[in-house]
Amino acid sequence: MARPETLKQAVQPSPLHALIAQTQLSPSHLPNLHALALQVQHNLQFQHSWTALRVHTHSPLTNEPLPRPLLAGLPPKRLYVHPDEQIALLKTAERTRKARKRAGDSSDALEIKAAPEREWILPTRLSEKWTLRRLSDVFAGTSLVPPEAEESETVTDRPANPWRSTKRVVLATVSPDSTVVYYIVQDGVVKPRQN
Known part of the structure; x- marks a missing residue:
């Protein structure tokens, strides 16, 4: 009989498996869809430094179940800049740079500041077939901008960014x-982006 100290240690579950095991799955969606959302949440948080990530199973607009669980979170930097906003940001940065030059600053850097915005994330598998109808069902259940926090039941469809x-x-x-x-x-x- 083998002695206890020579027995192999049990394989520890990965952090992702531990997260899925400790999370209560939504009864309104299939467990594999909820686990997929948690896998994407884990990737965004630990590989891409997103914050304030949360799984949504019901629409913030109608409180009806979403077609599948969605995530909402805040990326570390802005993902998309509207072309008209891009022009406005460049003009503002150029005015600031000229003002710095007149004040005697030798820095010639163009500083463009676009604050990050909360985003909806749709977790999918590569093997899934997506149609415009399925995407339309997802958009029908979402607001323009995800709600800020879990306590915030009232959803304002007015983003802080007027270009969105x-x-x-x-x-x-x-x-x-x-x-x-x-x-x-x-x-x-x-509208397409400008090069």
């Missing part, structure tokens, strides 16, 4: 090897 005029989600596509790729998907036609 269409709904958008960050499509998080998880491949079988656990690689996550992110795309911004906008609701409707959007």
Whole structure:
């Protein structure tokens, strides 16, 4: 009989598996969809430094169940800048740079400041087939900007950024090897960015 000190230690679960095991899954969605949302949440938090991440299972607008769990969170920097806002930010930065030069500052750097905005994240698997109808169902349940906190039941569909005029989600596509790729998907036609 083997002695206890020579027995192999049990394999510890990964941090992701521990997170999924300790989280109470939503009864309104399939467990695999909720686990997928937690996997993307883990990736955003620990690989991409997102903060204030939260899983949403019900629409903040109607309180009806969403087609699938969505995430909301704050990225470390702005993900999307509207083309008209980009022009306004460049003009403001150029005026600031000229004012610094007149004041005797030798720095010639152009400082563009666009504060990060809360974003919706749609966790998906690479093997899923997405149609415009399925995306439309997701957009129908979301507000323009995700709510700030869990306590905030009243949703204002007015973003702090006046340039944000269409709904958008960050499509998080998880491949079988656990690689996550992110795309911004906008609701409707959007003015193209300037080069």
